[in-house]
């Protein structure tokens with residue numbers, strides 16, 4: 001039986017299906033519908049001033065050349081613009097601290113999705129979740145990757161657990177509330193996963209309404225939370241389709257590197273198929289530039305290309321590259337508690353404020 005979905009385990013960064021050899025200095029020719037990450041000529045990329053520190057990179061440095069047409073969609077008429085342009089080359093809005101919530105739920109569900117590996121999906125899930133929890137939101141993180149990196153990153157040894165997201169999907173009668181674990185961060189809960197989940201990808205194929213198993217399983221918990229973040233695996237297979245079917249929004253982390261936009265057309269196609277066939281309400285919440293180094297022309301060029309391609313869908317917030325993220329993973333903590341004053345922690349707090357200001361989270 002052939003699947004109508006792209007096959008699982010499509011990690012374009014590590015795929016062994018060898019693409020036609022490319023001369024190193026030559027830009028890759030993209031499919032028509034996929035904007036090329038690089039100029040096809042040697043035309044100069046608009047200059048973005050050097051950000052001296054990761055903090056500058058996150059908070060922005062002046063760029064007089066940025067067109068006003070790039071103002072963010074929520075910015076117009078609603079959010080005050082700061083005096084400087086941000087790292088994406090657009091005027092940097094001031095995102096206010098979210099007002100406290102008087103009551104919680106129902107949750108908005110957001111999938112972190114990119115079939116490319118190592119782009120910051122798990123790091124974003126943990127740290128955005130922790131930042132939203134700091135702002136008083138009740139947050140559920142869903143580990144939807146059999147590698148269990150999200151669970152491990154929060155200090156939960158999921159290999160020892162009787163009930164994980166696998167049982168939730170595959171064993172009828174399992175209540176989501178039996179599977180949810182509290183984390184060390186107040187207001188932040190986890191639906192853990194381990195390697196068992198890899199079997200679900202195959203076993204789900206024979207299920208009735210196989211694409212909406214996660215959506216149904218999560219439903220009883222939605223009223224208890226303000227935001228649910230799903231950490232997808234680097235694949236566009238049936239598990240990721242389940243995540244998209246269960247979601248209101250998709251957040252696409254993109255690493256600031258040469259081939260960042262490769263494969264995004266396939267991801268967008270998958271999102272559109274899910275919108276057409278399974279979940280018409282699904283929205284792309286935004287593209288998040290990660291591992292940004294404002295000192296390199298390279299990072300700035302990538303961000304310019306991403307903004308050219310996706311405009312206001314690109315978050316104003318970018319996440320700087322810093323070793324504090326892997327350090328925090330080793331410590332099994334979000335960066336917001338591991339290095340609370342670090343610019344990386346502040347970047348995820350800003351992303352949380354931006355998400356709320358855009359209306360993508362409560």
Ligand SMILES: Nc1ncnc2c1ncn2[C@@H]1O[C@H](COP(=O)(O)OP(=O)(O)OP(=O)(O)O)[C@@H](O)[C@H]1O
Pocket residue numbers: 116117118119120121122123124145149232233234290291292319320321322323325326327329
């Ligand atoms: N902004 C950053 N700066 C430096 N390192 C980072 C940053 N974000 C993530 N990393 C590190 O890069 C590696 C990959 O990040 P992460 O696990 O979040 O990516 P992922 O998209 O979830 O990967 P996978 O597709 O394998 O699940 C990790 O070691 C993480 O600590």
Ligand SMILES: [Mg+2]
Pocket residue numbers: 121122123145149231232233
């Ligand atoms: Mg991951």
